[in-house]
Structure formats: structure tokens, C-alpha cells
Amino acid sequence: MALASAPPPSPARRLLATGAGLARSRTLVIGGGLLLLLVLLSLCASWVTATDPLQIRPRARLRAPDWTYLFGTDSLGRDVFSRVLHGGQVSLMVGLLSAALAAAVGTAVGLLAGISRLVDAVVMRVVDGLMAIPSLLLAVAIVSLVGPNLLSIVSAIAIAEVPRVTRLVRGVVLTVREEPYVRAAEGLGIPTPLLLVRHILPSCIAPLVVQTTHMIAAAILAEAVLGFLGVGFPPELPTWGNILAEGRPVFQRAPWTIVFPGLFLGATVLAVNILGDGLRDRLDPRLARTVKATP
Amino acid sequence: MTAPAAAPDPILEVRDLTVSLPGGLDRANAVEGLGFDVHRRQIVCLVGESGSGKSVTAAAVMQLLPRRVLRVTGGTIRLEGRDLTAAGAAQMCRLRGNRMAMVFQEPLTALNPVMRIGTQIAEVLRIHRPDMAAAEVEARVLALMEDVRLPDPAALRRVYPHQISGGQRQRVMIAMALALEPALIIADEPTTALDVTTQAQILRLFRDLLTHHDSGVLLITHDFGVVADVADHVVVMRHGRMVESGPPGQVLTRPSHPYTRMLIDAVPRFRFRAAVPAAAAPALQVSNLQLTYRSRSFTGKKRETHALDDVSFTIDPGETLGIVGESGSGKTTLARCLLRFEMPDSGQIRFGGRDLAAASRRDLRDHRRRIQMVFQDPYKSLNPRRHVGQSLVEGPVHHGVPKREAAERAAGLLEMVGLGGDAMRRFPHEFSGGQRQRICIARALAMEPEIIVADEPVSALDVSVQAQVLELFEELRRRIGFSMLFITHDLRIASNICDRVGVMHRGRLVEIGRTEDIFRNPGHAYTRELLAAVPGGALGTAGER
Known part of the structure; x- marks a missing residue:
């Protein structure tokens, strides 16, 4: 029996294996491609542009975009193109890491709360408490306490998002665990952890993907706000948030200082959202079928 | 049965009705060339299995078809002489409720859960008869509740749908349908969600109300037992076409079409097994x-x-x-x-x-x-995200059976319950209800x-x-x-x-x-x-x- 030797391929592997699969998941290709492009541009920033993002040029302040400075220069004469590309490294990292962290912690806690009454009673009160504190205030408090570095900023943003994920996952678990197919699996003697991972967690994926894409965008913005408030990364370090914050006072005279980092931020959020939609469709066989059926 | 043969003008006249499905499905039409009449004081039963086009016919008569998916592409539907396929939206709105009304299968979801039942019945009157005085409406509500045999109408009209039983809810639905004395009542599986004892009462109620209110009923059902109990005329449908029609005495005892015969034979009958020591x-x-x-x-x-x-x-x-x-x-x-x-x-x-x-x-x-369980709803008791094979192998593997052996046994079991071995690699939604229940039985048996x-x-x-x-x-x-x-x-x-x-x-x-x-x-x-x-x-x- 083929099933015994080779388990059915995961959606991702099946996708890679067949060209037809690729054609069908247009959203996955477009979203993934755009995100990959942005990540590559940021990672290879030093090769793409030779200019130093930190170099101040008092004589070239607020230059409009031209062939020397593709995106123009900011109020200190730094090259906006170079700063945006280099800034992507930090911003994308913060966005992806904090969203991943929040999703992972929130899902684990939400699953436990959905299945155990005791955990539910304790954890959900903590979650309620966390939700009562404005998330930005919480992040500011944490960063000012620990000091600004990648770890503290990522965790500060993630902690503020965890309660939302927890509530979302718990809600799904509470509905799905009453489904006959979960009961049936329980009747087969499947132990609770496996039951959670195999039969309940997949139902959480669709809403979770949507929430996570939203969190990535929100985290990039939150990092920007932290920078703007002066508790984030030091202002000279190029991040999209810092660039936007510094461009704000000169926006009317030099719109390019805001427009270009804004475009990159927007493109990232768009890419992540499209990717999320594609993933959701691929991960649900019922949706996958509908996609197939529509000409 | 009291079908008045001397009623020349039918309330509902359906001729050559064709409802088209969108392209790319297994058949081109949901309903094809269907024709039947409903007369006053007559119960016409549309019988057929799921997918036979019964409910589509009902929706076509009410002009409630989902416009983008299903369209009436041929034939006429006449209600008291008026052609409904040519009627505009405003005219249909006046006709619905007024001249024809619908009773749904699931009375709990068809009633507004946060509205007292008296108010819900009164709402129908208030919308279609705005000039009716409040006292008059109230009196009419009480009379209607009396009509459908709801106990103690004065007290019951103040309760909410969840506080009464399923049978009583269906009575409320019927009272709402009767409120404006429609000529035609369309009942789509009105008793399927009810218990047998309640079902019998509701069916008897339909028959009584018919003579009382001088209406006709189009009853949609899959149950030949219901047909035998109440029908004056039977229309048997299959794959959107009428295979047979006639008075129940003829259709039930001397079915001319093999499909009708098969359906009637499939109706469970009392048949006892020999005693075992x-x-x-x-x-x-x-x-x-x-x-x-x-x-x-x-x-x-x-x-x-x-x-x-x-x-x-x-x-x-x-x-x-x-x-x-x-x-x-x-x-x-x-x-x-x-x-x-x-x-x-x-x-x-x-x-x-x-x-x-x-x-x-x-x-x-x-x-x-x-001890293994087989559940009621085969659509919900298989994990939609897992292959049938995965579902079948999961239990035994967990109890220590080697994966290869479990898979072999699962394939054998699928064979045994009448499905091919290729079913292993397919998802539950690719199977029909009966096939899924077979899979569920195989899953239970896999645990020996x-x-x-x-x-x-x-x-x-x-x-x-x-x-x-x-x-x-x-x-x-x-x-x-x-x-x-x-x-x-x-x-x-x-x-x-x-x-x-x-x-x-x-x-x-x-x-x-x-x-x-x-x-x-x-x-x-x-x-x-x-x-x-x-x-x-x-x-x-x-x-x-």
C-alpha cells in the first residue's frame, strides 16, 4: 500500500511538485514572489546600492529623486534609497519575528485554554487583563524597562498581540471540539495532544493566517511608532519606522522621504496579505476544490 | 382521499418547467420539463431523493432561486392564472405571503429567536395588511394559534421560540403561513425534523386546515410513508425530471416506473428477525x-x-x-x-x-x-482535512498496529464496505452521504x-x-x-x-x-x-x- 510507505505529500510539497498546482495558486505565487523580492532587496541592500545609509551629506539635504539619489535624500542629506533598503532588514525582521512569536505563543495558550477548563479559567483572566492595557503603552513600558534591542522590541510587540491570538484560537477550539469527527477521533483512543494538533489545530489555520498577516503589518508599524516615541531603535539606525518618523516634519517640502518607505511598507503588507489568502485556500481541501471547480 | 375532480381551475399550474444549472456540473438542468397542478383542498406531494430537484421546484414557484446560479429557462408557473415567471419583483413581493406561503423544514432556524411568537405571527399581518387595527390583529393571531391547535394561545403568544417544542414551533410556522389565507402553501419537508408522534399530528393538521381554509398544499418530502398518509396526488422526481405521477393509490400500489418501485421497496417495513438463543x-x-x-x-x-x-x-x-x-x-x-x-x-x-x-x-x-461509535451525520463525522486513508489508519496505528499493516487492513475494509481501494487517497467531500457513512463504518471496524x-x-x-x-x-x-x-x-x-x-x-x-x-x-x-x-x-x- 502506497500510503504506508509514503504519507500523502504536504500541501507545500505538492505545490512544488506540480506545475499545475503553481498555476492554480496564483495568489500564493504573487504574494510569495513579492515578499521574496522585498526580503531579497533588503538582504542584498549592500550589493544593490553602494551608498552608506548612515553617511550625512550637509550639502545634499532634501534633494529630489534623481539618478544619483534614486529616492532623493532626507533632511540630513542621507540617501533615502539606501536607507529604505537597509531599513527593510530591521523592519521585516521585527514584523515577521513578532508576528511569528505572537502566533506561536497565542496558539499554544489558546489550544490549552480551549481544552482544559482549569487553564481556561486562569489564563483567560490574565488575557483579559492584558487586553485592558493599551498595547502600545505596554510595549513602551516593556522596552523602557529592558532597553531597546531586537529581542526586547520583538517581545514587547508580540506580548501585546498574544491575547488576540489566544482568544481567536480558543474560540475555534471550543466550537471544533464538539464536532462529531473530533469525537470520533477521541473514540479511537487518540490522546489529547495529538487530537489537538491533528484534528483541532488545522481548523484554526485559516483565521490564524489572516490574523498573522495583520500582525506582521501592525508590528512593522508598531516598531515605527516606538521609534517615533524615542523608545525604539536609535534614530540613526535605518528602519522603515525611523525613516517615516524623520520624514514627517519635512513631508511637505520633501514628500519622497515619506512616500518611498511608505510604498515599501505598503507593498510588504499587501504581499503578506495576498500570501495569507493563498495559504488559506491551499490549506483547506474543501476550498481548494472550489478553486478548482471555478473556471 | 378527497381530491375534487370537479375543480377546473388549479391554484398552481406548472407547465414544462426547466431550471438551468451553471455549466460544468454533472447535469445541465436542476429541473427539466416538469409539469403538475395543485387544486383547492388538495395535497400534492413532490417525492424524490436528495438532488432530485424538489426544493428547486419549490423555490422556483416562490421565485426565490439564487439568481446567479439557477435560472428558470423554460415553461410557465401560473398561480391562480397569473404567470409568475413574468411577474416583477414588486408583484412577487405582494404575492408571497398573500397568495402563497412557505413552511420550512427546520422550524427553529426559520423563526426569529429574539421575538415573541405572537409578535412574529402579527408581523406578517402588519406588513401585508397595514390598515388592520391593532385589536383586530391580536384577535386574528389568537384565532390562528387556535387554528393550528397551539395550547393556550393567550399565554403562548408571549413566549420565545426556544421555549416551545419542535412540533409547536412548526405549528407557529404554519400559523404564519396561514395568516393571510394564501391560496397555496408550499411545505418543504415540514416534518422531517420532527419526532414521529409530532409528525403524525402535523400531517393531520395540514389535512384539517386544507378544508378549513380552502387552500392547496404543495408538500415536498422524501418519505413515502408521509405520501401514503396525506397525498391526494403524487409526483415522483428523479434527477430533475418527473418519472411518474398520479393518485397515491395508483403510484404506491402499482408503480409504473422501476425507480418508483425501487423507492417504495426501500421504505423500511416491519420485518422481524428470527429469535436467537x-x-x-x-x-x-x-x-x-x-x-x-x-x-x-x-x-x-x-x-x-x-x-x-x-x-x-x-x-x-x-x-x-x-x-x-x-x-x-x-x-x-x-x-x-x-x-x-x-x-x-x-x-x-x-x-x-x-x-x-x-x-x-x-x-x-x-x-x-x-467499543466504537458510528455517528448520525456522515457529513460531520469525518475530518474534512484528512484523507480517508489517514482517518482509517489513525486509530489502529495509535494502538500499536504497524502502519503498513493498518493501511492494508484499511484498504481491505473499504473493499468490504463496497468502496474501492483508491478511496484511501481521497478526501471525504469527494464522497456522497451514503459512501461517507460506509467510510465511518469502516473506520469503526478498523479498530476490531x-x-x-x-x-x-x-x-x-x-x-x-x-x-x-x-x-x-x-x-x-x-x-x-x-x-x-x-x-x-x-x-x-x-x-x-x-x-x-x-x-x-x-x-x-x-x-x-x-x-x-x-x-x-x-x-x-x-x-x-x-x-x-x-x-x-x-x-x-x-x-x-
């Missing part, structure tokens, strides 16, 4: 099982529901014990207790030398393998259980599929020899498959014994009531298998 030791012994649900209302008043009240019985090896009763009688709670999805308050479930009611989690895991608890395993299926699945159960039991607790609300099905049967009423097992003895000489009044309510008395033929 009792075994020395029971496979399962349940004694004094007790489970009470306690809830507290908003005002702090305590409410107790005895879901299981001192339930005791045994099942012999290889025996099938049926549990029959209405919804809410505790049948499913009993099943859940046996699987220990629910913890009984007290009592014993002795199985394999151990008391399951007191077993620890670890003991339970081991025992779960030996000693007892199978089947909770209404065929009630979600079409009659012809029902018969096949029941046959499958019977054959598997002969070949493999497991015991079975078979829960059903249909006494005819119970008589086909059960050696012994227990009758449950309000959490109590009021009667238990050999199926034939119980059904031929019911000892308890409630059993007699259940038997009297079985639909299709005209079809019933009792015989020994």
Missing part, C-alpha cells in the same frame, strides 16, 4: 445508569433534567440491541455514556471484566478500542471492536441509501460478529435490524424485550403511541424474515 455471558452489562443535567435559570431557579434515569440492560455477544424513542428521550446521552464522552452520575457499565463508568483515563484509552454503538446511522441518508447501509450492517455483523447498540427513532428500521429493542422515554427505559414481542404486543402506553404514529400505515406489511 441467549448467550451465557453478556458482552456488556449496564446497570442503574443515572445522569442528571442541572442548570440554573436567570432568576436562580434550579432545573433538573433526568437524561438517564435508572437505565439497565445487557447486550449479548453478536446481538443487536435497538434503542428507540423520540428526540430528547436520552438515547444519544446513553450512547455518549457508553463511550464515556459523558460521565454518568452513578451506575455501572461492565465491559470486559471492568466498570467503564469508573475507569481511569488510561484504562479508558485501552477500552475505547473495543467488540461492540459498535450506532447513533441514528441512517437517518441523514436517502431511503434507497438507507436500505443499502442497513444491509451492510447486517452483512458485516454476520461476517465479523460484533455486538451492536443501534439507536434509531424509526421503529421500522429497528424491527429490521435489532434482535431485541428497548424503548426510552424521558430518560427511562420503559420497556425492553424481543423486537417482535414488543412491537406486536406493546406493554407500555408510550410504545403503543410510538407504533401508532409510524407513517405510511398503508404501506406497512409485517412479515418474518
Whole structure:
């Protein structure tokens, strides 16, 4: 029996294996491609542009975009193109890491709360408490306490998002665990952890993907706000948030200082959202079928 | 039956009706070339299995088809002489409710849960008769509630839908449909969600109201028992086409089309099994099982529901014990207790030398393998995200069977339940309801259980599929020899498959014994009531298998 030797391929592997699969998941290709492009541009920033993002040029302040400075220069004469590309490294990292962290912690806690009454009673009160504190205030408090570095900023943003994920996952678990197919699996003697991972967690994926894409965008913005408030990364370090914050006072005279980092931020959020939609469709066989059926 | 032959003008006249499906599906039309009439004081039954186009026809008459998917592409529908296919939206709005009304299958979801039922009935009047005085509306509501035999209308109109029973809700729906004295009532499976005893009452109500209000009824059903009880005219549909029509006496007794004959033959009848000698030791012994649900209302008043009240019985090896009763009688709670999805308050479930009611989690895991359950709804009891093979292999692998062996056995089981081995790699949504229930049965058997608890395993299926699945159960039991607790609300099905049967009423097992003895000489009044309510008395033929 083929099933015994080779388990059915995961959606991702099946996708890679067949060209037809690729054609069908247009959203996955477009979203993934755009995100990959942005990540590559940021990672290879030093090769793409030779200019130093930190170099101040008092004589070239607020230059409009031209062939020397593709995106123009900011109020200190730094090259906006170079700063945006280099800034992507930090911003994308913060966005992806904090969203991943929040999703992972929130899902684990939400699953436990959905299945155990005791955990539910304790954890959900903590979650309620966390939700009562404005998330930005919480992040500011944490960063000012620990000091600004990648770890503290990522965790500060993630902690503020965890309660939302927890509530979302718990809600799904509470509905799905009453489904006959979960009961049936329980009747087969499947132990609770496996039951959670195999039969309940997949139902959480669709809403979770949507929430996570939203969190990535929100985290990039939150990092920007932290920078703007002066508790984030030091202002000279190029991040999209810092660039936007510094461009704000000169926006009317030099719109390019805001427009270009804004475009990159927007493109990232768009890419992540499209990717999320594609993933959701691929991960649900019922949706996958509908996609197939529509000409 | 009182079909007035001398009524020249039908209320509803459907001619050559064709409703098209979007391209790329298995057939081009949902309904094709359908024609029938509904006269005053007449009940016309549209009968057919799921997918036959019954409900589409009803929606076409009401002009409630989802416009982007289904379109009337041919034929005419005339209501009292007016062509509905040419009627505009505003005209249809006036006709709906006024001249034709609809009663739906599920009365709980069709009623607004946050509106008192009196107000809901009155709303229909207020919208269509804005000039009616308030006192007049109130009087009319009370009269309507009286008409559909709702007890104590004055008090009942102040309650909310969840506070009354399913049968009463359906009566409210019918009262709403009757409010404006429509010429035509379309009832789409109005009794399918109801218990047999309630079903009989509602059907009788339809018949009475017909003469009282001088309307016609288009009744959509899949149940030939219902047809035999109330129809004046029968239209049998299959794949969107009419295969046969005529008075019930003719269609039911001398069907001309083989499909009609097949459907009628598939209707379960009372058929008893030969007695089997009792075994020395029971496979399962349940004694004094007790489970009470306690809830507290908003005002702090305590409410107790005895879901299981001192339930005791045994099942012999290889025996099938049926549990029959209405919804809410505790049948499913009993099943859940046996699987220990629910913890009984007290009592014993002795199985394999151990008391399951007191077993620890670890003991339970081991025992779960030996008692397996088949659920009612095959659409919900398979994980939609996993291949059939994965679902079948999961349990055995977890109990230590090597993966390869489990997969081989699963393929063999699929073969045994009548599905090909390629079913392993497919998803549940690629199968029909009957096939899914076969998969569920194979999944239960993959664990090599000693007892199978089947909770209404065929009630979600079409009659012809029902018969096949029941046959499958019977054959598997002969070949493999497991015991079975078979829960059903249909006494005819119970008589086909059960050696012994227990009758449950309000959490109590009021009667238990050999199926034939119980059904031929019911000892308890409630059993007699259940038997009297079985639909299709005209079809019933009792015989020994």
C-alpha cells in the first residue's frame, strides 16, 4: 500500500511538485514572489546600492529623486534609497519575528485554554487583563524597562498581540471540539495532544493566517511608532519606522522621504496579505476544490 | 382521499418547467420539463431523493432561486392564472405571503429567536395588511394559534421560540403561513425534523386546515410513508425530471416506473428477525445508569433534567440491541455514556471484566478500542482535512498496529464496505452521504471492536441509501460478529435490524424485550403511541424474515 510507505505529500510539497498546482495558486505565487523580492532587496541592500545609509551629506539635504539619489535624500542629506533598503532588514525582521512569536505563543495558550477548563479559567483572566492595557503603552513600558534591542522590541510587540491570538484560537477550539469527527477521533483512543494538533489545530489555520498577516503589518508599524516615541531603535539606525518618523516634519517640502518607505511598507503588507489568502485556500481541501471547480 | 375532480381551475399550474444549472456540473438542468397542478383542498406531494430537484421546484414557484446560479429557462408557473415567471419583483413581493406561503423544514432556524411568537405571527399581518387595527390583529393571531391547535394561545403568544417544542414551533410556522389565507402553501419537508408522534399530528393538521381554509398544499418530502398518509396526488422526481405521477393509490400500489418501485421497496417495513438463543455471558452489562443535567435559570431557579434515569440492560455477544424513542428521550446521552464522552452520575457499565463508568483515563484509552461509535451525520463525522486513508489508519496505528499493516487492513475494509481501494487517497467531500457513512463504518471496524454503538446511522441518508447501509450492517455483523447498540427513532428500521429493542422515554427505559414481542404486543402506553404514529400505515406489511 502506497500510503504506508509514503504519507500523502504536504500541501507545500505538492505545490512544488506540480506545475499545475503553481498555476492554480496564483495568489500564493504573487504574494510569495513579492515578499521574496522585498526580503531579497533588503538582504542584498549592500550589493544593490553602494551608498552608506548612515553617511550625512550637509550639502545634499532634501534633494529630489534623481539618478544619483534614486529616492532623493532626507533632511540630513542621507540617501533615502539606501536607507529604505537597509531599513527593510530591521523592519521585516521585527514584523515577521513578532508576528511569528505572537502566533506561536497565542496558539499554544489558546489550544490549552480551549481544552482544559482549569487553564481556561486562569489564563483567560490574565488575557483579559492584558487586553485592558493599551498595547502600545505596554510595549513602551516593556522596552523602557529592558532597553531597546531586537529581542526586547520583538517581545514587547508580540506580548501585546498574544491575547488576540489566544482568544481567536480558543474560540475555534471550543466550537471544533464538539464536532462529531473530533469525537470520533477521541473514540479511537487518540490522546489529547495529538487530537489537538491533528484534528483541532488545522481548523484554526485559516483565521490564524489572516490574523498573522495583520500582525506582521501592525508590528512593522508598531516598531515605527516606538521609534517615533524615542523608545525604539536609535534614530540613526535605518528602519522603515525611523525613516517615516524623520520624514514627517519635512513631508511637505520633501514628500519622497515619506512616500518611498511608505510604498515599501505598503507593498510588504499587501504581499503578506495576498500570501495569507493563498495559504488559506491551499490549506483547506474543501476550498481548494472550489478553486478548482471555478473556471 | 378527497381530491375534487370537479375543480377546473388549479391554484398552481406548472407547465414544462426547466431550471438551468451553471455549466460544468454533472447535469445541465436542476429541473427539466416538469409539469403538475395543485387544486383547492388538495395535497400534492413532490417525492424524490436528495438532488432530485424538489426544493428547486419549490423555490422556483416562490421565485426565490439564487439568481446567479439557477435560472428558470423554460415553461410557465401560473398561480391562480397569473404567470409568475413574468411577474416583477414588486408583484412577487405582494404575492408571497398573500397568495402563497412557505413552511420550512427546520422550524427553529426559520423563526426569529429574539421575538415573541405572537409578535412574529402579527408581523406578517402588519406588513401585508397595514390598515388592520391593532385589536383586530391580536384577535386574528389568537384565532390562528387556535387554528393550528397551539395550547393556550393567550399565554403562548408571549413566549420565545426556544421555549416551545419542535412540533409547536412548526405549528407557529404554519400559523404564519396561514395568516393571510394564501391560496397555496408550499411545505418543504415540514416534518422531517420532527419526532414521529409530532409528525403524525402535523400531517393531520395540514389535512384539517386544507378544508378549513380552502387552500392547496404543495408538500415536498422524501418519505413515502408521509405520501401514503396525506397525498391526494403524487409526483415522483428523479434527477430533475418527473418519472411518474398520479393518485397515491395508483403510484404506491402499482408503480409504473422501476425507480418508483425501487423507492417504495426501500421504505423500511416491519420485518422481524428470527429469535436467537441467549448467550451465557453478556458482552456488556449496564446497570442503574443515572445522569442528571442541572442548570440554573436567570432568576436562580434550579432545573433538573433526568437524561438517564435508572437505565439497565445487557447486550449479548453478536446481538443487536435497538434503542428507540423520540428526540430528547436520552438515547444519544446513553450512547455518549457508553463511550464515556459523558460521565454518568452513578451506575455501572461492565465491559470486559471492568466498570467503564469508573475507569481511569488510561484504562479508558485501552477500552475505547473495543467499543466504537458510528455517528448520525456522515457529513460531520469525518475530518474534512484528512484523507480517508489517514482517518482509517489513525486509530489502529495509535494502538500499536504497524502502519503498513493498518493501511492494508484499511484498504481491505473499504473493499468490504463496497468502496474501492483508491478511496484511501481521497478526501471525504469527494464522497456522497451514503459512501461517507460506509467510510465511518469502516473506520469503526478498523479498530476490531467488540461492540459498535450506532447513533441514528441512517437517518441523514436517502431511503434507497438507507436500505443499502442497513444491509451492510447486517452483512458485516454476520461476517465479523460484533455486538451492536443501534439507536434509531424509526421503529421500522429497528424491527429490521435489532434482535431485541428497548424503548426510552424521558430518560427511562420503559420497556425492553424481543423486537417482535414488543412491537406486536406493546406493554407500555408510550410504545403503543410510538407504533401508532409510524407513517405510511398503508404501506406497512409485517412479515418474518
